[in-house]
Amino acid sequence: MDRPVNPWLHRFAVVCAVATMGLIGLGGVVTSKGAGMAVPDWPTSYGYNMFWLPVDQWIGGIFYEHTHRLYAAFIGLLTTILAAWLWVRETSGRARWAGLAVIIVLVAMLGHRGSGNATGGAASIPMHFKVLAVLMPVLVLVGVAQSVRTRGAWRWLGLTAFFAVIFQGILGGLRVALYQDALGIFHATLAQLFLVLLCAIALVTSSRWQGAFSKSGQLPSRHAWMFGGLTALMLGQLILGASMRHQHAGLAVPDFPLAHGRLWPATDAASIELYNHRRSDVREFKPITAGQVHLHMTHRIVALALVAGVLMAALRLRRDANTPAGLRQAATGWAALVLAQAALGAATVWTNKAADVATLHVVLGAVSLAWGALMSLTALRLARAHRPVAQSQDVPENDIAGRARPAVQGA
Amino acid sequence: MKNLVLTLAVGVLAASLLPAQAGDITGKITLKGTPPAAPQLPFDPMCGKLHTGPKNMPWYVVGKGGELADVFIYLKDGVTGKKYEVPAAPAVLDQVGCEYMPYVLGAQTGQTVRALNSDPLLHNVHPTPTVAGNKEMNRAQLPKGPALDHVFPNQEVFLRFKCDVHPWMFAYVGVVDHPFFAVSGKDGTFTIKNVPPGKYTIEAVHRKTHPTGKGETKEVTVAADGGKVDFVIEVK
Numbered sequence: 001m002d003r004p005v006n007p008w009l010h011r012f013a014v015v016c017a018v019a020t021m022g023l024i025g026l027g028g029v030v031t032s033k034g035a036g037m038a039v040p041d042w043p044t045s046y047g048y049n050m051f052w053l054p055v056d057q058w059i060g061g062i063f064y065e066h067t068h069r070l071y072a073a074f075i076g077l078l079t080t081i082l083a084a085w086l087w088v089r090e091t092s093g094r095a096r097w098a099g100l101a102v103i104i105v106l107v108a109m110l111g112h113r114g115s116g117n118a119t120g121g122a123a124s125i126p127m128h129f130k131v132l133a134v135l136m137p138v139l140v141l142v143g144v145a146q147s148v149r150t151r152g153a154w155r156w157l158g159l160t161a162f163f164a165v166i167f168q169g170i171l172g173g174l175r176v177a178l179y180q181d182a183l184g185i186f187h188a189t190l191a192q193l194f195l196v197l198l199c200a201i202a203l204v205t206s207s208r209w210q211g212a213f214s215k216s217g218q219l220p221s222r223h224a225w226m227f228g229g230l231t232a233l234m235l236g237q238l239i240l241g242a243s244m245r246h247q248h249a250g251l252a253v254p255d256f257p258l259a260h261g262r263l264w265p266a267t268d269a270a271s272i273e274l275y276n277h278r279r280s281d282v283r284e285f286k287p288i289t290a291g292q293v294h295l296h297m298t299h300r301i302v303a304l305a306l307v308a309g310v311l312m313a314a315l316r317l318r319r320d321a322n323t324p325a326g327l328r329q330a331a332t333g334w335a336a337l338v339l340a341q342a343a344l345g346a347a348t349v350w351t352n353k354a355a356d357v358a359t360l361h362v363v364l365g366a367v368s369l370a371w372g373a374l375m376s377l378t379a380l381r382l383a384r385a386h387r388p389v390a391q392s393q394d395v396p397e398n399d400i401a402g403r404a405r406p407a408v409q410g411a
Numbered sequence: 412m413k414n415l416v417l418t419l420a421v422g423v424l425a426a427s428l429l430p431a432q433a434g435d436i437t438g439k440i441t442l443k444g445t446p447p448a449a450p451q452l453p454f455d456p457m458c459g460k461l462h463t464g465p466k467n468m469p470w471y472v473v474g475k476g477g478e479l480a481d482v483f484i485y486l487k488d489g490v491t492g493k494k495y496e497v498p499a500a501p502a503v504l505d506q507v508g509c510e511y512m513p514y515v516l517g518a519q520t521g522q523t524v525r526a527l528n529s530d531p532l533l534h535n536v537h538p539t540p541t542v543a544g545n546k547e548m549n550r551a552q553l554p555k556g557p558a559l560d561h562v563f564p565n566q567e568v569f570l571r572f573k574c575d576v577h578p579w580m581f582a583y584v585g586v587v588d589h590p591f592f593a594v595s596g597k598d599g600t601f602t603i604k605n606v607p608p609g610k611y612t613i614e615a616v617h618r619k620t621h622p623t624g625k626g627e628t629k630e631v632t633v634a635a636d637g638g639k640v641d642f643v644i645e646v647k
Binding site: 033034035036037038040041046057059060061062118119120121176179272273274276277278279280281282283284287 | 447449450451452453455457458468532533535537547548549550551571573575576577578579581619620622623625647
């Protein structure tokens with residue numbers, strides 16, 4: 001018998017995950033509108049504490065970038081509450097207070113933003129944020145390692161999410177302050193992984209995960225590997241997409257299904273010069289290169305592979321009578337998502353990267369990734385759920401993979 | 412007689428020691444073919460109020476006879492390796508009606524490129540150089556606020572300025588390490604002043620017809636009274 005879960009904890013985790021999808025959408029809008037550098041300084045905003053920037057200054061691109069920052073702070077708040085809740089739930093005594101102290105100290109450091117002069121550059125970043133920029137990725141790795149060591153203890157998942165959201169904010173700020181387009185790629189990728197983590201927390205805190213899955217029948221572990229492999233490929237596809245977007249060169253290939261009028265576009269110097277000459281966009285993107293054309297075509301090929309892979313996975317599950325009905329339906333839903341995402345990709349090209357279409361493509365990509373990750377976790381749990389569990393008076397809480405683990409004695 | 416010969420000899424010697432007279436290179440740029448229509452500038456409501464009607468991107472400013480403006484012309488070869496005095500006066504970019512004016516500007520390495528904001532709106536001034544050593548910056552500029560100065564130590568054609576608050580605003584600065592450059596006017600003509608006599612390679616670069624910055628080159632010989640070279644740029 002599993003330990004009962006507070007349904008409000010699960011509901012709050014769901015709220016965090018859904019709210020994060022909104023933030024990914026807002027971030028997509030910022031890039032699609034070319035507004036990523038509209039607020040030149042960080043962590044201040046035009047010299048103000050970001051919460052006090054006068055509303056009459058929210059003009060043009062500033063509106064998108066500033067609301068993105070404010071909403072990101074809100075997501076940080078939700079994640080902080082979630083992390084603290086999970087930590088308090090699973091710890092007692094010194095371990096509890098130590099964890100809460102870490103959370104409080106980090107939040108206090110973030111709250112001190114200094115005063116800026118509305119100018120970018122490394123000199124504009126307060127020293128403690130530079131320290132956090134080095135510390136946070138280390139803490140994220142510590143959180144991941146502890147999560148693995150404790151076999152997915154919820155408190156460490158929560159703390160990892162807390163460290164990750166701070167790191168994500170710092171990445172976004174450094175991208176602006178240091179004029180580094182490449183950091184935008186990491187910022188976009190971490191956003192997707194953060195969403196997956198929050199969705200995983202929402203899943204494992206559900207009563208369904210705790211009880212009903214174990215009664216849902218058995219599933220070969222190869223299904224978990226199949227979903228996991230497709231999800232990993234999907235993550236690779238998202239990284240390709242982020243790389244394309246954050247080079248700020250616009251569409252390297254302006255037509256679909258052909259590419260510069262051919263099945264495979266020419267990428268010699270004269271052709272690239274001609275492609276650049278033909279571009280007509282008020283956004284005046286940077287000139288495209290042969291490498292960017294290759295990146296775009298790779299993104300198309302991986303998209304084809306994903307559509308084929310996910311469709312085949314869904315068909316395989318439909319034919320397997322032992323597969324729980326819920327998982328079969330989820331696989332069908334995933335296939336529908338991937339088909340819609342492919343259609344949006346085509347639409348992004350046809351509309352010359354219209355901001356709303358391109359942003360929807362980003363959001364649906366994130367949802368597809370999270371969906372695949374949840375299916376992978378569920379399949380893994382089902383694969384292990386039918387294994388015999390040692391009888392004991394100490395009823396352990398099942399870990400993220402459905403394996404029994406000892407009762408918690410502190411951190 | 413001896414005195415006459417001596418005087419003539421001194422005169423010839425003195426003349427040979429005088430610096431050669433510098434001349435101007437003049438010319439005209441003409442566009443051949445019909446340029447594609449430029450999209451309309453997507454002004455937001457605040458910027459829209461500063462205009463009486465729609466405006467298009469200033470990609471092709473072409474006269475009735477094909478005269479092409481905003482072509483950056485500069486000496487590419489024959490002037491490298493020498494040091495030239497940096498002008499004290501800045502090259503000036505202004506922000507007027509949510510547009511950079513001028514769209515194309517020339518400057519020398521080390522010369523101040525000064526950004527002004529004549530608009531009643533906040534802008535960002537964000538140069539995005541691609542040549543190593545030229546520093547990227549991004550600074551807010553309040554309405555009618557203090558000038559923002561930039562100095563670029565390395566040659567770069569074209570160095571882009573943008574405003575991230577108003578993402579249609581762009582200007583392109585041709586930065587070269589000598590003073591022999593010009594930007595063609597609305598009548599398509601240009602003048603590069605005070606060029607010492609000699610043989611040079613001259614390049615003409617237009618933002619849209621040469622999007623990667625590689626323009627059209629010609630050889631020009633400059634005599635004491637200057638030189639002349641015309642370009643015909645074809646729409647591809």
